[in-house]
Amino acid sequence: MNERIVAKRPADTDTGARRGVPAARPAPEAPIPPTTEAEKKAPHVRPGDRIFRGLATGSGVFIVVLIGAIGLFLLIQAIPSLALDKVNFLTSREWSTGDVNNMRYGILDLLLVTVVSSAFALLIAMPIALGIALFLTQYAPRRLARPFAYVIDLLAAVPSIIYGLWGLFVLGPVLTPIGQWLTSTLGFIPLFAEGNVSIEFGGTIFTAGIVLAVMILPIITAVTREVFDRTPPAHVEGAIALGATKWEVVRTTVLPFGKAGYVSASMLGLGRALGETIALTIILSATGTAFGWSLFDGGATFASKIALAAPEFNDPRSAGAYIAAGLVLFVLTFLVNAAARSIVAGHKEYE
């Protein structure tokens, strides 16, 4: 890494110099300059700078290589199994990988359950997180804001297995009457229709989504709070001096300033929800029926499906099917993050 940078730099300077003074340089010297230039330039680059630059570049390259390697690994492991798939991998709702000579599996149901449960969680968590962040940064007295923020952060420290158990044994029963009411009164809307698993048991996407919402709430809140806290005081004062009320100050300065951060925080939360494994493995009831677009369906997400199938991994061909599913999850999370980045990039005027 270092060598490349050191070698490159004088070369660049040289072309610049040559462009600047083309006539002054005698022809025979032309091939030599890179070395002489390098010698002349060398003392200007302090060793500390060079080492630090090398370390920083190395770390940056390392992470890119790592992600590339993970993607490559997933792809290499998945391809042989995908070749054995008897149905369309992307559009099939079947999943049977037990008999390696007749593997029929597709990710459609997994994809839908993953996306719907995460989107539902995001829908619940986003407004609450926004409210908490605004409260903590704008309305709460300083003395209260700090401990309150710690409590929110603490939510992130609860292990997800605890959330799973809590969702199944505490939240599930509590939600049962609500679920029954929703299916009986709003059942005509597909989202609230009678699902393919028992509501009494609570293993529905509805329960899972609410648990996920609680799990991603601290991430979204923490990042949003940080961003809101960084609203330039000059803009806040400008708004106040124009006769803005507290809420108008928030609307004219804090929200426009923090919007991009809030959206990317939410995407970060979504990324976590998409990949959440153990809590959903515990909560979601297995079902043989396909996902029917109801929140009261059961099923499995990518991650919970893979976790449940751990015993099957002794055969590389069936394991490959799950790795292929994992690859789709990887791409999905990647896309979500890319979307978040592009949204943030669209709001550059504040940077």
Added chain:
Amino acid sequence: MAKRIDVKDLNLFYGKFHAVDGVSLAVPPRSVTAFIGPSGCGKSTVLRSLNRMHEVAPGARVEGKVLLDGEDIYASSIDPVQVRRTIGMVFQRPNPFPTMSIRDNVVAGLKLAGVKNKKKLDEVAERSLRGANLWNEVKDRLDRPGGGLSGGQQQRLCIARAIAVQPDVLLMDEPCSALDPISTLAIEDLITELKKEYTIVIVTHNMQQAARVSDQTAFFNLLGVGQPGRLIEVDDTEKIFSNPSQKATEDYISGRFG
């Protein structure tokens, strides 16, 4: 328009710290009053108390009276938000709202006051930008973000924003300290224009500026570290800069101090 200000025995505090002690002064309408004095003497604090911005800081407290045409803006029946709508303020660093277009920046105050009529808003935007000597420079790019302007243009945009609501008084807190000499000149010319219609109070560290633009000058000083700032004297600008009645003032303006 253009109201007079009477400050009566004003004491300002940040928490337990007594920042300004017993200031009394009168600002006549349609005039420019300059506040000068060393850093930390409380001149900005006094300025910010004139539109109730001082109390925005946590723990800040005000004692005494500020009368706007005889009406105490600190009376319990007065809403600080209303006060700030009638007394405009321009800050040290230009602070246009970066997500808003130039036009929206100018009419931000009117929109807050509930004006929705687009024609009226456009009219006010043009009038205010002309008033701030910025119209010719930005008339073709009113929909571009205000942050894209130069520092001097941004500051004039902020002045346009402040005068768009036709305030009774215009407060300026070192409006030129972040600007180059040419932009400073533009703002000073503008201040001279604006005083025909507005009562202006300006804080400045630049004594030549005070001498150039103001009719009346108030000199603030503090006796020592940790002591509250005081108003040493207030008089016609000409008198302050030629023949001040206090020795401290003379020392300060002749550069023998701070």
